[in-house]
Amino acid sequence: xDTTQYMDVFIDESNEHLExxxxxxxxxxxxxxxxxxxxxxxxxxxxxxxxxxxMGYNDLANLTHKLENVFDGIRYDxxxxxxxxxxxxxxxxxxxxxxxxDIASGGDGKRNVSQIVTYLEKIEKGDQLExxxxxxxxxxxxxxxxxxxxxxxxxxxxxxxxxxxxxxxYEITVMLRxxxxxxxxxxxxxxxxxxxxxxxxxxxxxxxxLEEEKFENSFTVILVSKQGEQEIKNKIKKxxxxxxxxxxxxxxxxNYKNTNQQNDEHQVKEHTNxxxxxxxxxxxxxxxxxxxxxxxxxxxxxLDILMNLFEELVIDRGRLEQISGELNHQDLQETxxxxxxxxxxxxxxxxxxxxxxxxxxxxxxxxxxxxxxxxLDKNVAIDIVGAETELDRTVIDEIGDPLVHLxxxxxxxxxxxxxxxxxxxxxxxxxxxxxxxxxxxxxxxEIADDGAGINxxxxxxxxxxxxxxxxxxxxxxxxxxxxxxIMESGFSTADTISDISGRGVGLDVVKNTIESLGGNxxxxxxxxxxxxxxxxxxxxxSIISVLLVELNKEKYAxxxxxxxxxAIIHKDQIMHxxxxxxxxxxxxxxxxxxxxxxxxxxxxxxxxxxxxxIVIVRKGDKMAxxxxxxxxxxxxxxxxxxxxxxxxxxxxxxxxxxxxxxVALIIDSNALIKS
Amino acid sequence: MANETLIDKKVIVFQLKDEEYAVxxxxxxxxxxxxxxxxxxxxxxxxxxxxNMRGVVTPVIDLRVxxxxxxxxxxxxxxxxxxxxxEMEVGLIVDAANDVIDIPESAIEPAPEVVGTVDxxxxxxxxxxxxxxxILLNLQRVLSNEEINELKSVEG
Numbered sequence: 001x002d003t004t005q006y007m008d009v010f011i012d013e014s015n016e017h018l019e020x021x022x023x024x025x026x027x028x029x030x031x032x033x034x035x036x037x038x039x040x041x042x043x044x045x046x047x048x049x050x051x052x053x054x055m056g057y058n059d060l061a062n063l064t065h066k067l068e069n070v071f072d073g074i075r076y077d078x079x080x081x082x083x084x085x086x087x088x089x090x091x092x093x094x095x096x097x098x099x100x101x102d103i104a105s106g107g108d109g110k111r112n113v114s115q116i117v118t119y120l121e122k123i124e125k126g127d128q129l130e131x132x133x134x135x136x137x138x139x140x141x142x143x144x145x146x147x148x149x150x151x152x153x154x155x156x157x158x159x160x161x162x163x164x165x166x167x168x169x170y171e172i173t174v175m176l177r178x179x180x181x182x183x184x185x186x187x188x189x190x191x192x193x194x195x196x197x198x199x200x201x202x203x204x205x206x207x208x209x210l211e212e213e214k215f216e217n218s219f220t221v222i223l224v225s226k227q228g229e230q231e232i233k234n235k236i237k238k239x240x241x242x243x244x245x246x247x248x249x250x251x252x253x254x255n256y257k258n259t260n261q262q263n264d265e266h267q268v269k270e271h272t273n274x275x276x277x278x279x280x281x282x283x284x285x286x287x288x289x290x291x292x293x294x295x296x297x298x299x300x301x302x303l304d305i306l307m308n309l310f311e312e313l314v315i316d317r318g319r320l321e322q323i324s325g326e327l328n329h330q331d332l333q334e335t336x337x338x339x340x341x342x343x344x345x346x347x348x349x350x351x352x353x354x355x356x357x358x359x360x361x362x363x364x365x366x367x368x369x370x371x372x373x374x375x376l377d378k379n380v381a382i383d384i385v386g387a388e389t390e391l392d393r394t395v396i397d398e399i400g401d402p403l404v405h406l407x408x409x410x411x412x413x414x415x416x417x418x419x420x421x422x423x424x425x426x427x428x429x430x431x432x433x434x435x436x437x438x439x440x441x442x443x444x445x446e447i448a449d450d451g452a453g454i455n456x457x458x459x460x461x462x463x464x465x466x467x468x469x470x471x472x473x474x475x476x477x478x479x480x481x482x483x484x485x486i487m488e489s490g491f492s493t494a495d496t497i498s499d500i501s502g503r504g505v506g507l508d509v510v511k512n513t514i515e516s517l518g519g520n521x522x523x524x525x526x527x528x529x530x531x532x533x534x535x536x537x538x539x540x541x542s543i544i545s546v547l548l549v550e551l552n553k554e555k556y557a558x559x560x561x562x563x564x565x566x567a568i569i570h571k572d573q574i575m576h577x578x579x580x581x582x583x584x585x586x587x588x589x590x591x592x593x594x595x596x597x598x599x600x601x602x603x604x605x606x607x608x609x610x611x612x613x614i615v616i617v618r619k620g621d622k623m624a625x626x627x628x629x630x631x632x633x634x635x636x637x638x639x640x641x642x643x644x645x646x647x648x649x650x651x652x653x654x655x656x657x658x659x660x661x662x663v664a665l666i667i668d669s670n671a672l673i674k675s
Numbered sequence: 676m677a678n679e680t681l682i683d684k685k686v687i688v689f690q691l692k693d694e695e696y697a698v699x700x701x702x703x704x705x706x707x708x709x710x711x712x713x714x715x716x717x718x719x720x721x722x723x724x725x726x727n728m729r730g731v732v733t734p735v736i737d738l739r740v741x742x743x744x745x746x747x748x749x750x751x752x753x754x755x756x757x758x759x760x761x762e763m764e765v766g767l768i769v770d771a772a773n774d775v776i777d778i779p780e781s782a783i784e785p786a787p788e789v790v791g792t793v794d795x796x797x798x799x800x801x802x803x804x805x806x807x808x809x810i811l812l813n814l815q816r817v818l819s820n821e822e823i824n825e826l827k828s829v830e831g
Contacts, residue, residue: 642715
């Protein structure tokens with residue numbers, strides 16, 4: 001079978017199942033007896049096994065099979081979950097992960113796993129000695145009896161459903177006598193009998209081949225029926241020239257059923273206690289299937305192209321709005337308004353299509369922390385809040401590494417060893433809290449630990465000795481500014497360089513990455529209580545809402561995300577504080593920034609009106625009033641860069657093309673507020 | 676014939692004041708008439724601003740100012756030559772863009788040391804063609820970022 005076309009799907013789905021495995025294993029560690037978790041793991045392992053076997057990756061399939069066996073044991077209480085086991089299980093999943101990665105990068109997924117297999121087998125046998133002798137027999141039987149393995153989804157669904165409704169699935173192998181002359185006719189007769197008894201789901205060889213007598217002298221069918229085995233057998237045997245009929249309960253290879261359940265005719269007496277769990281398992285599985293089928297996978301490239309095309313459309317929309325405004329033609333205006341509304345909806349949909357839950361990034365942290373905690377001999381729990389928070393795909397792709405870095409940092413420098421923690425009167429187990437939430441046009445991600453916090457003096461001394469700041473500068477710094485020194489380049493507070501963090505190229509990289517995404521990061525800490533790193537990120541990177549303002553004849557755009565409000569005040573209200581112009585804005589003293597002066601806007605004979613227009617912007621908890629000549633209004637714009645020639649223009653973060661085809665610059669109000 | 680084209684260099688010839696300059700045709704994307712320019716504050720004085728070049732925001736520089744000549748009003752013949760260089764896309768404002776010609780490699784001489792008062796590191800050579808004297812530009816030097824950054828720090 002040519003499987004290359006399924007490769008991408010296989011890799012994607014395998015990764016999903018591996019995620020489930022990791023996640024549920026972590027849960028299992030917390031609640032070792034929770035049946036739902038065990039079932040979940042079992043299903044993930046089982047599906048992975050089926051998929052990899054179909055794709056021909058036998059090593060992957062075998063290892064998953066071993067894992068599945070262990071969980072089968074756990075499921076039926078033959079094996080008790082123990083802590084030592086967890087490490088082996090995690091390691092198994094690590095191996096599986098490595099195999100899938102190898103396959104994804106074009107390898108054959110082969111890997112030496114003999115040691116882990118031995119462990120798994122030990123676990124499997126350890127607590128079920130009395131069954132050990134029986135199980136291999138059964139699995140061997142399974143191999144020899146189950147001739148039909150390739151079932152499509154539709155067939156599987158029918159089998160699952162039939163089991164729920166109290167039908168039985170049989171695999172019937174009919175042997176015709178060797179001297180049978182009209183094989184096709186006999187087959188037809190057998191089928192006629194079968195159709196009366198129930199429904200034939202599948203036959204091997206296919207019905208067509210059977211009719212054309214393209215088979216030796218036996219064929220196998222899967223029958224769904226309410227009749228008992230013996231009855232079916234007797235009825236089939238009434239057809240002449242039948243040598244033998246073998247009937248087994250069919251266990252769907254893609255849908256696990258205990259091996260005991262294939263009640264071979266000869267084994268019926270040994271295994272009379274038929275499992276009742278099976279329908280339940282099947283029910284869970286089939287509902288899971290139907291809910292997942294409502295999504296399709298789309299190549300991210302196509303979404304990017306869609307986005308680019310839409311950006312063009314937004315520019316033209318602006319142009320159309322402007323033209324219709326000038327022409328003052330009613331029909332045209334109505335049409336353009338309608339189009340604007342529709343394209344507004346379209347924009348929302350395209351943007352949300354590109355949104356993915358941050359869980360994609362967060363979900364790898366629990367196992368990372370688990371592993372790090374072991375390496376560092378620390379006891380750390382992770383608490384994730386808001387994993388469903390959605391972020392633009394491009395941001396998600398970039399944010400993973402910085403977060404890894406921050407978490408490593410918190411593990412290594414923040415959380416103390418259990419002994420130290422006990423000495424300080426803290427619980428032995430440290431906690432790292434990872435929280436994401438939306439606020440306005442931004443997403444906030446906080447990484448908080450309840451560790452030692454940041455040692456201010458140590459940071460200061462280090463910063464001074466590393467020439468990050470001078471001694472004089474150091475005295476004027478606030479606590480927060482001191483903490484933020486650890487993100488300056490050339491700074492690392494780890495006394496010893498460890499494998500986890502502290503290679504000197506740490507947090508400054510994090511800071512740069514986040515700033516390049518249009519976000520910012522701040523640090524707060526309390527000595528002895530822990531520290532919080534908060535990251536603020538824009539929801540999306542390409543289309544933003546802005547307030548257009550005019551400075552003389554020039555148009556500038558101020559991102560709405562940083563605008564608090566606009567105000568028109570009388571000149572008399574401007575006060576002077578230490579040579580700076582400030583205003584009293586709702587009880588707060590807000591400094592003014594005259595954009596005309598900052599941007600050297602050419603002055604023409606300014607009509608001295610008594611009022612000034614002010615845009616109040618904020619950066620964190622600081623505010624400033626930007627003085628402009630007039631407001632134009634709010635608009636959705638497409639962010640464009642100034643190109644590679646003009647880099648680092650002061651207080652300008654980019655440009656956009658307005659409806660009239662002119663370029664307007666986007667003001668980076670963060671640069672205008674001194675922190 | 677093949678030999679000839681190999682040693683010929685195709686250039687775009689443009690005018691600044693009363694001198695003729697040339698840039699390799701391979702580096703030129705298009706030649707445009709003057710379009711509205713959006714000023715970008717706090718940049719070097721020869722950076723006139725940015726224009727909308729078919730949806731791409733493109734910076735433009737005034738070559739007169741870049742080369743230390745006096746600025747003039749734009750006229751009907753003023754052109755913007757869009758050039759590509761090291762992933763950069765920049766418009767050069769020139770007095771006029773005259774024609775495209777082939778310069779035989781043999782006609783190109785290195786920039787004479789005595790040429791002038793301005794720093795000549797952006798001149799690649801001089802070609803004498805009949806009665807015309809073409810100054811070949813080294814775009815890399817013309818657009819070097821160091822120059823901008825230097826000027827910026829002086830201003831800032």
